[in-house]
Amino acid sequence: MTETPKIALAGVHKSFGPKTVLNGIDLEVARGESLVIIGGSGTGKSVMLKCILGLLHPDSGSIRVDGRETTRLNSRDRERLLHKFGMLFQGAALFDSLPVWENVAFGLIQGEHMPRPRARDIAVAKLGAVGLGPEVANLSPAELSGGMQKRVALARAIADEPEIIFFDEPTTGLDPIMADVINELIVQCVKDLGATAVTITHDMASARKIADRIAMIYQGRIIWTGHASDIDDSGNPYVDQFVHGRADGPIRMQIRAL
Amino acid sequence: MGFLAAIGRAFLVFLGATGNVAMFTGIAVSHCLRPPIYLRQVLRQMIDIGYYSLPVVGLTALFTGMVLALQSYSGFARFQAEGAIATVVVLSVTRELGPVLAGLMVAGRIGAAMAAEIGTMRVTEQIDALSTLSTNPYKYLVVPRLIAGLTMLPLLVLVADIIGVFGGFLVSVYRLGFNPASYISRTWEFLEPVDVISGLVKAGVFGFMIALMGCYFGYRSRGGAQGVGQATTNAVVAASILILVFNYLITGIFFSDK
Numbered sequence: 001m002t003e004t005p006k007i008a009l010a011g012v013h014k015s016f017g018p019k020t021v022l023n024g025i026d027l028e029v030a031r032g033e034s035l036v037i038i039g040g041s042g043t044g045k046s047v048m049l050k051c052i053l054g055l056l057h058p059d060s061g062s063i064r065v066d067g068r069e070t071t072r073l074n075s076r077d078r079e080r081l082l083h084k085f086g087m088l089f090q091g092a093a094l095f096d097s098l099p100v101w102e103n104v105a106f107g108l109i110q111g112e113h114m115p116r117p118r119a120r121d122i123a124v125a126k127l128g129a130v131g132l133g134p135e136v137a138n139l140s141p142a143e144l145s146g147g148m149q150k151r152v153a154l155a156r157a158i159a160d161e162p163e164i165i166f167f168d169e170p171t172t173g174l175d176p177i178m179a180d181v182i183n184e185l186i187v188q189c190v191k192d193l194g195a196t197a198v199t200i201t202h203d204m205a206s207a208r209k210i211a212d213r214i215a216m217i218y219q220g221r222i223i224w225t226g227h228a229s230d231i232d233d234s235g236n237p238y239v240d241q242f243v244h245g246r247a248d249g250p251i252r253m254q255i256r257a258l
Numbered sequence: 259m260g261f262l263a264a265i266g267r268a269f270l271v272f273l274g275a276t277g278n279v280a281m282f283t284g285i286a287v288s289h290c291l292r293p294p295i296y297l298r299q300v301l302r303q304m305i306d307i308g309y310y311s312l313p314v315v316g317l318t319a320l321f322t323g324m325v326l327a328l329q330s331y332s333g334f335a336r337f338q339a340e341g342a343i344a345t346v347v348v349l350s351v352t353r354e355l356g357p358v359l360a361g362l363m364v365a366g367r368i369g370a371a372m373a374a375e376i377g378t379m380r381v382t383e384q385i386d387a388l389s390t391l392s393t394n395p396y397k398y399l400v401v402p403r404l405i406a407g408l409t410m411l412p413l414l415v416l417v418a419d420i421i422g423v424f425g426g427f428l429v430s431v432y433r434l435g436f437n438p439a440s441y442i443s444r445t446w447e448f449l450e451p452v453d454v455i456s457g458l459v460k461a462g463v464f465g466f467m468i469a470l471m472g473c474y475f476g477y478r479s480r481g482g483a484q485g486v487g488q489a490t491t492n493a494v495v496a497a498s499i500l501i502l503v504f505n506y507l508i509t510g511i512f513f514s515d516k
Contacts, residue, residue, distance in 0.1 A: 050386070053386075053389065053390060054389075055386050055389055075394065079392050079394060080392075082389060082390055082391075082392050083392050085390055086390065087386075087387070087390040089383045089386065089387055090383070091382055091383060093382055093383040093384045093386065093387040094384075094387075095379075095384055095387070096384075097375075106391050106393070107391040107392060107393075110296070110391065110392070110393045110398070111391055111392035111393060112392075156391075160391075
C-alpha cells in the first residue's frame with residue numbers, strides 16, 4: 001500500500017483485570033473506505049473503537065491516525081484529534097437535557113464555537129439529510145422512537161463533517177425495515193462526506209450493505225479480512241460459522257461467565 | 259488471620275478510594291482554572307442549586323430558629339437566663355445550624371440529583387459522546403457544578419441565617435411575649451463578623467464537597483440502573499459525612515483560641 005492508511009492498529013492489547021479483551025489487534029483502514037468489523041458479543045469490538053477514540057487506553061501497541069501515533073496524546077491534542085471523528089453510539093446516547101436540534105448542533109456550538117442561530121440552521125439541514133422534518137427539531141430526545149433517535153444520533157455524528165465516522169451496532173434493536181433505512185442513510189452520508197467509516201455489527205445484512213471490506217474479530221484478534229464480496233467463500237471456518245449463524249462449528253459460545 | 263486480612267483489605271480499599279477522589283479533584287480543579295468555562299452550564303447549575311433550594315433551606319432555617327428559641331426558653335427559664343435567648347439563637351444559627359443544616363438538605367437534594375444525572379449519562383454513553391464531540395466532560399459537567407456549589411451555598415446560608423434568626427424572633431415575640439425592640443438589640447449585641455463569616459466559609463466548603471461527591475460517584479458509576487442508584491446513595495452519604503467532618507475542622511480553625 002503506497003498511501004498512509006487513515007487508521008492503523010498494530011499489536012493493540014487491552015485487559016480488564018484478569019480478562020484479556022484485545023489480544024494483539026492488527027488492522028488498517030484506508031482513506032475513504034468503509035470497513036465493517038463483525039464478531040460475536042463480548043469479543044472486544046466496542047473496546048477497540050473506544051481505544052482508537054482514546055476513551056480507553058490500550059495496555060500496549062500502536063494506534064496511528066493519518067500516520068500519527070495517538071496512544072500517548074495529552075488531553076488538548078486528544079481533543080483536537082477528536083475533531084476528525086464522529087461516532088454513532090449503540091444506544092444513540094443523545095443528551096436528554098437538550099432538545100433535538102441542540103443535540104445535532106452540539107459539536108458545532110461547543111467544539112467550534114459557532115453562533116447558535118447558524119448552528120441551528122445547519123442542524124435542521126442535517127436532520128433533513130436523515131429524513132427528519134424541521135418539526136422534530138424542538139422535541140426532546142425522550143419523545144422520539146428508537147429509530148428516530150438513531151437518525152438524530154446519525155445527524156449529530158455527521159454534523160461537523162468528520163473525516164472518520166464510527167458506527168457502533170447501528171441497526172441493533174430496530175425492526176428490519178428501519179434497519180435498512182439506517183443502512184441506506186449510513187451509505188449515503190459516508191459517500192456524501194467522503195469519510196472513512198468503521199462499523200461494528202453482528203447483523204450480516206447490515207454488513208453486506210455498508211461494507212467495502214469486512215474484518216472478523218474473534219478472541220481479541222482479527223482472524224480474517226477481505227472484500228465484502230468474498231465473505232461467502234472466505235475459506236475460514238470461523239467466518240463461515242458466523243456468516244451463516246450456526247451454533248455448531250469452531251466457535252464455542254461462552255455460556256458461563258469467566 | 260482471616261480477620262486481620264479483612265481489616266487490611268478494607269483499609270486498602272479505603273486508601274484506593276481516597277486516592278481516586280484526590281485524583282478526580284485534582285483534574286476537576288485544574289479544569290476550573292483553565293478556559294473555556296461553559297457559562298451557560300454554570301448559570302443553569304446556579305439556578306438549580308441556589309434558586310430551587312430556597313424553599314427547602316428556608317423552611318429548615320425557619321423551624322430551626324423557632325425551635326431553638328422555644329428550647330432555650332424552657333431550659334434557661336430554670337435559672338432566670340431568658341435574656342440570653344436572642345444571643346443563643348443568632349450564634350447557633352450563624353455559626354453552626356445554618357451552614358450544617360442547609361448543607362445536609364442541599365446534599366440530599368442536589369448531591370443525589372447530580373450523581374443520578376451524571377451516572378445516567380455515564381451508563382448511556384452520553385459522557386463518551388461528549389468526548390467524541392470535542393467537549394471535555396470535566397469541563398462541561400463537573401466544573402459548572404463545582405463552581406455553582408462553591409458560590410451558591412454561601413448565599414443560601416446567608417438567607418438561612420436571616421430566616422433562622424427571624425424564626426427565633428417570631429417565637430420569642432409572639433409566643434413568649436418578649437419586647438421586639440429589645441430582642442433585636444440583644445441579637446446584635448454579641449454578634450461578631452467572624453460568627454457569620456465562619457458560617458459562610460463552611461458553606462462554601464460544603465457546597466464544593468456536595469458537588470464533588472455528586473460528580474465523582476456519578477462519573478464512576480457502572481452497570482445500569484442499579485449502579486446509578488448505588489452512586490446516588492454513596493454521593494449523599496459521603497457528602498453528609500464530609501460536611502460533618504469539615505464542620506468540626508473549620509470550627510477548630512476559626513475558634514481554636516476560645
